[in-house]
Amino acid sequence: MTHIAKPRIHHPGLARNRLGLTRRDYEGPMSTLCAGCGHDSITAAIIEAFWELEIAPHQVAKMSGIGCSGKTPTYFLKEAHGFNGVHGRMPAVTTGAHAANHELVCIGVSGDGDSLSIGLGQFAHAMRRNIDMLYIIENNGVYGLTKGQFSASADYGTKAKRGEVNREHPIDPVLLALNLGASFVARSFSGDKAQLVPIIKGGLRHQGFAMVDIISPCVTFNDHRGSTKSYEYTRDHYNELVQADFVPPAQEITASYEAGDVRTVTMHDGSRMRFRKVPEDYDPQDRDQVYAYIRDRQRAGEIATGLLYLEEVPPDGEGTHFHGIQGTVDEPLVNYPFEELCPGAEALEELQRRFR
Amino acid sequence: MGGGGGRGGEPVAICRLKRVASDLRDDIRPFLPDIPEEKNGKRIACVGAGAASLTVANDLMPLGYEVTIFEKLAAPGGLMWTNIPEFRLPAKVLWEEIEYITDMGVDLRLNSPVDSLAALLEEDYDAVFIGSGAPKGKELNLPGRWDSEQVHIGIDWLESVRFGHVESCGDRVLVIGVGNTAMDCCRTAQRLGASDVKVMARKTKPHFKASPWELEDAIEEQVEILENHSPSKFIVEDGQVKGMVFDLVSWHEGEGGRLKAEVHDSKVIECDEVILAIGQDTAFPWIERDIGIDFNNWDMPIVDKTTFMTSRTGVFMGGDAAWGPENIIWAVEHGHQAAISIHAYCHGESLTDRPAEGMNLVSQKMGLHEWTYSNDYDEAERVKMRHVDLQERFKRLDIEVEEGFDIEQSLTEVERCLNCDAQTHFETDLCIECDACIDICPLDCLTITHNGPEEELTGRLTAPLLNPEEPLFISEDLPQTGRIMVKDEDLCIHCGLCAERCPTAAWDMRKSDLLIPYAGLDAGEVHPGMSIMDLAGAGAR
Ligand SMILES: Cc1cc2nc3c(=O)[nH]c(=O)nc-3n(C[C@H](O)[C@H](O)[C@H](O)COP(=O)(O)OP(=O)(O)OC[C@H]3O[C@@H](n4cnc5c(N)ncnc54)[C@H](O)[C@@H]3O)c2cc1C
Numbered sequence A: 001m002t003h004i005a006k007p008r009i010h011h012p013g014l015a016r017n018r019l020g021l022t023r024r025d026y027e028g029p030m031s032t033l034c035a036g037c038g039h040d041s042i043t044a045a046i047i048e049a050f051w052e053l054e055i056a057p058h059q060v061a062k063m064s065g066i067g068c069s070g071k072t073p074t075y076f077l078k079e080a081h082g083f084n085g086v087h088g089r090m091p092a093v094t095t096g097a098h099a100a101n102h103e104l105v106c107i108g109v110s111g112d113g114d115s116l117s118i119g120l121g122q123f124a125h126a127m128r129r130n131i132d133m134l135y136i137i138e139n140n141g142v143y144g145l146t147k148g149q150f151s152a153s154a155d156y157g158t159k160a161k162r163g164e165v166n167r168e169h170p171i172d173p174v175l176l177a178l179n180l181g182a183s184f185v186a187r188s189f190s191g192d193k194a195q196l197v198p199i200i201k202g203g204l205r206h207q208g209f210a211m212v213d214i215i216s217p218c219v220t221f222n223d224h225r226g227s228t229k230s231y232e233y234t235r236d237h238y239n240e241l242v243q244a245d246f247v248p249p250a251q252e253i254t255a256s257y258e259a260g261d262v263r264t265v266t267m268h269d270g271s272r273m274r275f276r277k278v279p280e281d282y283d284p285q286d287r288d289q290v291y292a293y294i295r296d297r298q299r300a301g302e303i304a305t306g307l308l309y310l311e312e313v314p315p316d317g318e319g320t321h322f323h324g325i326q327g328t329v330d331e332p333l334v335n336y337p338f339e340e341l342c343p344g345a346e347a348l349e350e351l352q353r354r355f356r
Numbered sequence B: 001m002g003g004g005g006g007r008g009g010e011p012v013a014i015c016r017l018k019r020v021a022s023d024l025r026d027d028i029r030p031f032l033p034d035i036p037e038e039k040n041g042k043r044i045a046c047v048g049a050g051a052a053s054l055t056v057a058n059d060l061m062p063l064g065y066e067v068t069i070f071e072k073l074a075a076p077g078g079l080m081w082t083n084i085p086e087f088r089l090p091a092k093v094l095w096e097e098i099e100y101i102t103d104m105g106v107d108l109r110l111n112s113p114v115d116s117l118a119a120l121l122e123e124d125y126d127a128v129f130i131g132s133g134a135p136k137g138k139e140l141n142l143p144g145r146w147d148s149e150q151v152h153i154g155i156d157w158l159e160s161v162r163f164g165h166v167e168s169c170g171d172r173v174l175v176i177g178v179g180n181t182a183m184d185c186c187r188t189a190q191r192l193g194a195s196d197v198k199v200m201a202r203k204t205k206p207h208f209k210a211s212p213w214e215l216e217d218a219i220e221e222q223v224e225i226l227e228n229h230s231p232s233k234f235i236v237e238d239g240q241v242k243g244m245v246f247d248l249v250s251w252h253e254g255e256g257g258r259l260k261a262e263v264h265d266s267k268v269i270e271c272d273e274v275i276l277a278i279g280q281d282t283a284f285p286w287i288e289r290d291i292g293i294d295f296n297n298w299d300m301p302i303v304d305k306t307t308f309m310t311s312r313t314g315v316f317m318g319g320d321a322a323w324g325p326e327n328i329i330w331a332v333e334h335g336h337q338a339a340i341s342i343h344a345y346c347h348g349e350s351l352t353d354r355p356a357e358g359m360n361l362v363s364q365k366m367g368l369h370e371w372t373y374s375n376d377y378d379e380a381e382r383v384k385m386r387h388v389d390l391q392e393r394f395k396r397l398d399i400e401v402e403e404g405f406d407i408e409q410s411l412t413e414v415e416r417c418l419n420c421d422a423q424t425h426f427e428t429d430l431c432i433e434c435d436a437c438i439d440i441c442p443l444d445c446l447t448i449t450h451n452g453p454e455e456e457l458t459g460r461l462t463a464p465l466l467n468p469e470e471p472l473f474i475s476e477d478l479p480q481t482g483r484i485m486v487k488d489e490d491l492c493i494h495c496g497l498c499a500e501r502c503p504t505a506a507w508d509m510r511k512s513d514l515l516i517p518y519a520g521l522d523a524g525e526v527h528p529g530m531s532i533m534d535l536a537g538a539g540a541r
């Protein structure tokens, strides 16, 4: 346990957003993760993104399963709703929450074990259903909480702390997500907040399933020489393929930005993702091309990062996300009185009669 | 160090917290150094039993010296006893602390004025220390000054009050001057029955010599302070002061930036008694001018600022006597330095090769999540000292006004500390650039960024620079990316969270202690048979 407290004092010039909140108001209690864990850095990026987007904490549902990563929602947005589910079952619980109240902003924080081992089926179906959520995988290549066994994202040939070599091939959540129809696919690194914060903001504003795979080194069990998920290895093999900025709805995009090979994608709420520094033969809206490109970079030993793929339904278009597909009513289901949601045995019988 | 957390605010009330420690102490005698039964054969004479001489004795007795102190008055303590009023410094406290020193076996000779230094030097002493203070109150030679007995010199008057020669005073009292002595005079007058006490200042408040807290205490006791009143004469009738005439002045910057007074008008202020508190001078009628001790044009003895020796070898000087009135802390420091010199002198060693001050830097980490100090920082205002009720305190002269801090107040005041002695210490090679320190810092004073010219770099800090005067800490290139770690020290509250959350101990909290040498002891060394803990416990030094 932590005995040392974070003093309440802050920088005298600390800015407030339109809700009158400072970044510190989006924090939670002190983390109990290992000092230097990548997960804590991601927590800091999440806090920054929510503060910048000016989202009221009580309008957020923060969801997780089991793992060190699963503990992290405690450490941000202390006033938000939260559910810490069974190992690998966070997607199902989030689906339920989102079905009942689509007005909540859903963020799920998972681990590579939680999503790619025990929870792979749940993860796959959440993407297939295009649940409107930001799904973060804090990817460290190990089961951190249970003391560092290789996870399903551990690279072939990577070494464990005691020297064992991994002889199984990894599941890459980015390729999987592209395959299963996720509409927002990104990879980032806990040590690169300049890239990470705009991606998280975009993922929160995206309508549909936003999958962000974040390399997040486990300092305790997977940050040694020979590991392919260490801080050093990640930096050495890092390739920021695409740079993306998040532009809120009200903000003008100046002409100079529009020039050149800058591409802007407008999201359903009017905010935009602006792609810069995209390779010439790369189209972040062409699923097949992106898939091939990422696989190539992988073969070349590179870790390709950035907002890699984005499919955004125009604001006036037909929804392909969960509620659009299901054709649910606009009013969140939670707002209906119980009698209306559950009209009783007679109504049920009446309904069943219609199918006979 | 700036305000810490980028704020101003008053410093921690260290003096008051020391008092808490003193108020709550047990018997400290077991912690005092042993005095050797067998002496080292060296005999030292001290003139005057004030703070300076007592310190010399305190430092030399444990080393085996035989120290004799000659004191003119019937009690030791100097101005601490004769002038600092009991409502600020209770006699009980003073006696106790003086006794710790005299009980070391000092040969204290009271009622023994030294009338001739030449005669003293004839006696069999290996060295002489002069700690005779600055006993002469400054005069105000204006018309009428000598026509009445109700015009007093402040320090003499305070001494007369202490010895019971003065037990009352007139109803309306004018105190001339606005230094610390003036503050003690006006507050003493209140206690002797005066109902209308005015402190007359020639200049305006920013120029007052009195410490702000002494001014505050006097104002709390309803003393009136009048600015821009320059005294011009005394009005005396039949040997009785009736008042004083003042020029009403304003001040303008004249040539060379010196303030010049312009007189607008004059004004009579009535009174029954006048106390002059406009400064003190040294006086050495008992030092012959032909015994090798040189005096300067202002009749001040020439004393070496490093060795504290006069121009006559073996004769040392310190405290108010050396360079005019200061305060107790300075008198004590002079005593320590003179003792070092005397010790070297008596052993035929160089006086100018001073023992070096030391400094250590020790990690404060004790274990997982455990540090030697409390890291929390309370933004509270400085805790207000509780004072005895106004009516109550005037009943007697010896009612101490300050009541000290209670436990609750002490705890609050202690947490205001920015722990400046616990420094953040960075080891570049250990940093893996995990960002944990950046993320946790409550003041956002850390940044990892690429290097660049300073003005441009300051624009890239995590949080805006508030005090451009304070230089930024900038590390060497970090091992993984070649970026740099930047720290804005001005904002840091030394909470230690960066070190607590750093996986590699690249950030560490290290406490720096200033180690001070004393006579016969190197920096950090203690008397044989004592441990550092003993010393820390006793606060003997
Ligand atoms: C009214 C007043 C209030 C003060 N308040 C404070 C305060 O709150 N805090 C603070 O830090 N300082 C204060 N000071 C200053 C402080 O008291 C002195 O700076 C300090 O006491 C100087 O110590 P000293 O040992 O040099 O000399 P002194 O204290 O002046 O001691 C000199 C001693 O030498 C004796 N002596 C002199 N000549 C001879 C001789 N020829 N033979 C034998 N003995 C002799 C004197 O009788 C006296 O006992 C105050 C001073 C005054 C006047």
Ligand SMILES: Cc1ncc(C[n+]2csc(CCOP(=O)(O)OP(=O)(O)O)c2C)c(N)n1
Residues within 6 Å of the ligand: A066, A067, A068, A069, A070, A087, A110, A111, A112, A113, A114, A115, A118, A138, A140, A142, A143, A144, A145, A146, A151
């Ligand atoms: C049903 C079930 N099976 C196994 C476990 C044991 N377990 C706890 S955490 C964990 C793996 C966590 O790994 P990951 O999701 O990568 O999270 P990390 O700790 O690395 O952040 C496992 C296997 C469990 N808690 N519940």
Ligand code: SF4
Residues within 6 Å of the ligand: A033, A034, A036, A037, A038, A039, A068, A069, A140, A144, A145, A217, A218, A219, A220, A221
């Ligand atoms: S074990 Fe690894 S993943 Fe878990 S908190 Fe520690 S560093 Fe982070």
Ligand code: SF4
Residues within 6 Å of the ligand: B424, B440, B441, B442, B443, B444, B445, B446, B491, B492, B493, B494, B495, B496, B497, B498, B499
């Ligand atoms: S000690 Fe470290 S964490 Fe605390 S304020 Fe200073 S730099 Fe920031």
Ligand code: SF4
Residues within 6 Å of the ligand: A036, B430, B431, B432, B433, B434, B435, B436, B437, B438, B498, B501, B502, B503, B504, B505, B506, B507
């Ligand atoms: S916490 Fe330590 S290792 Fe991490 S960035 Fe800060 S100094 Fe470097």
Ligand SMILES: [Mg+2]
Residues within 6 Å of the ligand: A067, A111, A112, A113, A138, A139, A140, A141, A142, A143, A144, A151
């Ligand atoms: Mg993991």
